[in-house]
Amino acid sequence: MFARNLRFGLLRGSEITFQRIHRVPTRGLSTNQPPKLDNPDYWTSFYQRKAGAPFDWFVDDAEVIQEIAEHVRSMTQPSSRSSVLHIGCGTSILSEALFRETTLKLLLHTDIDETAVRQTQERLGGAALSGQGHRVEVDDILNSKFCTHNFDVVVDKGVVDCFVHSGNDEALKQALDNIKSALSPTGKLVMVTNDDYVMREGDFIKLGLMRDWDVPRMKSVELVGEETGFACNMFTISPRDKN
Template identity: 30%
Template sequence: MEESEGSNLSEKRDVGPSTALDYLDPRYWDERFSREEHYEWFKDYSHFRYLIQQNVKPDSSVLELGCGNSQLSENLYEDGVNEITCIDLSAVAVERMQKRVQHKGYKEIKVLEADMLDLPFGDECFDVVIEKGTMDVLFVDSGDPWNPRPATVAKVMLMLQGVHRVLKPDGIFISITFGQPHFRRPLFDSPEFTWSVEWHTFGDGFHYFFYKLKKGQRSMVGERPGNKLQVPSINMLHEELESEDYIFRTNIDEMDC
């Protein structure tokens, strides 16, 4: 039987937050990462690998935001991408990830403690910046999704400005989320950014979004042909963050015996 996307069900239930606001507390993440070996938000690599391979070349320099205990960087490395830098705000996550990649012999993967709202990198130094579920945390106290709180917008824009700055010309920002286009587009399409925006959907039943923002080619491409968009309920973000039972059910349903 295949392993579920986390380390085990009982452990994942133990580390679940009492409220979605816990996701904004660094102490929650330190405690969680100290007890949880591995967990994947928004499906594992196999579900969107074909999209990664279309956009990330083996010689790409890649920055992953909010790596946590995800195996995304290791998956990229195993697919031939070896210039990878991972950051996370949690010192516990960083220490454990450093030990994990060293144990596997993936010496080229750099893991640093850093804040995605204040990226400690020079201008135009990465070909690809990728985040999976990290930006969603900024929205847990956003209020009305159609008119998010100014403080939320300010944080998201600060993140996007940093991403835009560190991307090389023609660099790509990949955002994997279940934030629907009608909520993400006003942020992604801010006049200060010089990137095109397109998206794909992936997943069975419940669809997630794979956004590709290419610097230096400003346009709104939209969803690529061939994808059937199944927009989830507007409350799904808060439901999934309030209770990770949705992910647990998904994992159980997908396990092959």
């Protein structure tokens, strides 16, 4: 059992309330993370080794995954008119949870790795292959074909963390620019982040991103639960209105 400490809130203007998600097991990834998380070849090799079973990087608790999906559902009302883009889906069980909890105009899961996409398509079955409202496709957030300003919510569980941890500032800026371009004028980014490598306000300032996003002041959160594992936070954030 893992102790839990949940706090929840949505963005209201420039104010934001954090939700503490969980302290979870590492699932084989130590706090000394592999050094090439921004390299597509790393993930190709990774998913080929993990073929068959779903895998979640730093949030693998089904109850917590369910809470993330319910949070996304609460942001997509009326759901029949809403579109959600889930980037870096990998083989996460979050894909199933989002499908289970939402009835959307479009739920699109994407990942850069073909193996992960194929495995997720197979797990989700015909619903993900119909092309009608629920799809899983190969896409690179750094060169995305979905920068269409059509999505009400973009869900990210780990993509931004990969660029932050790897110190790839250029890729980080490009990813956030493309996420912003994917969102509708009133859209929001839901980011679930590993507390050990979470992007701090100073990173946003350094990268010149404060002009584009309403960014919270990050603060340390007391760790709870087991001595090993990751602490995770989820927050909802909007692109800054320049007008």
